[in-house]
Amino acid sequence: MPDVSFGNLLGVCVIAFVAPLLLGFVPRLRVPAVVVELVAGIVAGPSVLNWIHVDLPVSVLALIGLAFLLFLAGLEVQFESLRGRLLAIAGGGFAVSFALAVGVALVLKAGGLIETPVLVAVIFSATGLGVIVPVLKDAGEIASEFGQLVVAAASIADFGAVILLTLLFSREASATGTKAYLLGAFAVAVGIAAYGLARAGRSMRISDVLGRLQDTTAQIRVRGAVALLIGFTALAERLGLEAILGAFLAGVIVSIVDRDRFMTHELFRIKLEAMGFGFFIPVFFVTSGLRFDGSALIASASTIARIPLFLAALLAVRGLPALLYRGRLRGRQLWASALFQATSLSFIVAAAQIGMELGKLSEATGAALIAAGLLSVLVFPATALGLLRRGKEGVKAGPGSTPETGEGDARSPRPGSTLS
Numbered sequence: 001m002p003d004v005s006f007g008n009l010l011g012v013c014v015i016a017f018v019a020p021l022l023l024g025f026v027p028r029l030r031v032p033a034v035v036v037e038l039v040a041g042i043v044a045g046p047s048v049l050n051w052i053h054v055d056l057p058v059s060v061l062a063l064i065g066l067a068f069l070l071f072l073a074g075l076e077v078q079f080e081s082l083r084g085r086l087l088a089i090a091g092g093g094f095a096v097s098f099a100l101a102v103g104v105a106l107v108l109k110a111g112g113l114i115e116t117p118v119l120v121a122v123i124f125s126a127t128g129l130g131v132i133v134p135v136l137k138d139a140g141e142i143a144s145e146f147g148q149l150v151v152a153a154a155s156i157a158d159f160g161a162v163i164l165l166t167l168l169f170s171r172e173a174s175a176t177g178t179k180a181y182l183l184g185a186f187a188v189a190v191g192i193a194a195y196g197l198a199r200a201g202r203s204m205r206i207s208d209v210l211g212r213l214q215d216t217t218a219q220i221r222v223r224g225a226v227a228l229l230i231g232f233t234a235l236a237e238r239l240g241l242e243a244i245l246g247a248f249l250a251g252v253i254v255s256i257v258d259r260d261r262f263m264t265h266e267l268f269r270i271k272l273e274a275m276g277f278g279f280f281i282p283v284f285f286v287t288s289g290l291r292f293d294g295s296a297l298i299a300s301a302s303t304i305a306r307i308p309l310f311l312a313a314l315l316a317v318r319g320l321p322a323l324l325y326r327g328r329l330r331g332r333q334l335w336a337s338a339l340f341q342a343t344s345l346s347f348i349v350a351a352a353q354i355g356m357e358l359g360k361l362s363e364a365t366g367a368a369l370i371a372a373g374l375l376s377v378l379v380f381p382a383t384a385l386g387l388l389r390r391g392k393e394g395v396k397a398g399p400g401s402t403p404e405t406g407e408g409d410a411r412s413p414r415p416g417s418t419l420s
Helices: 007-024 033-044 056-075 084-110 117-125 129-138 145-169 176-201 204-213 220-238 243-257 268-291 301-325 331-341 346-358 363-397
Strands: none
Touching (some): 007 033, 007 056, 084 301, 117 145, 117 346, 129 145, 145 346, 204 220, 220 243, 220 268, 268 346, 331 363, 346 363
16 A cells, blocks of 8 residues: 555645635635635645645545536536527627637737647636636525526536637647547537436436435435546546546536436535535645645746736636627626626636646746636625625615616526526
């Protein structure tokens, strides 16, 4: 048996526990826990105090945490609302966003600030679905028209960014045409699995067995979901595709199969979130902080100067397409949607690590991109919530508020309404 120590993992778990606990004592400080986890990892890691290091146990659990993060992001995709005009708006917004991202990346390349413009464009195109969904849930906006539109746009952006990253920058050195063929084979496997699970779920005998075992020590639904997550991640890796694609699509399949409330146990998703957000995902974010190369970031003034430039690029690339929502949202809601869409971190961390491993990104560029993602999570959601809160206060102020002043524009329809 290899010599394995749990000392570093203990440090990671302590940070994961203390970070949200400290935030709980200052509820007015609207900072997502992932920001504190990442920053604490940077401080405790080799970049600053050198207390905790990434060893085998930490590395393995962080990898599972990344898979769980993408899995839960796929689980949040609401296909019942992703149709009709909403799908067209979200898809059009991503197309505009990627076009803007390519243009911005080419400008940055011309200025000598980045090495691979296409990879940076893909990174800029994503939205942190796993970050903004909890924020929208806590704010009571997830079921509103505003929340559905933001989640739909983020779902399309994350899905598109994962596909592009897989096609263009997988770790396996295969031609793009070969990757497209493998991606097609993977899509067929996903379709077969979804069909098989849907058919199995309609079997009364299987449903009875699941019902008997779901709340026992077997926790059969949870085990099945984890097996699907690991299975699809392993299959994607086997085909030379990015593992994060398999994890994301595993969540999408569970989301599709789990739509029928008659077949679904009410605590099923809560149990999955407890596993992910309770342990694996915090380990991933703390570990990302431990791996953060602070020395590369502060090595030169030009590297530090990239951070606000990358942050502005995120806001432009993902925020400007929100103008397409003017027919649905107005005033403060429109600006809030732009800020939520410009929030990104987990995909930046994952894609930057892939880029640095492939030699497509320098350590300095990767560190600056992650720092910009940190700032986006720290600044954009809090600002967006402030806009929504002021809009609601304007509604309560009286019937004289108008959309032109931004007052009265944060109304939410009854839960369950859609934009289709």
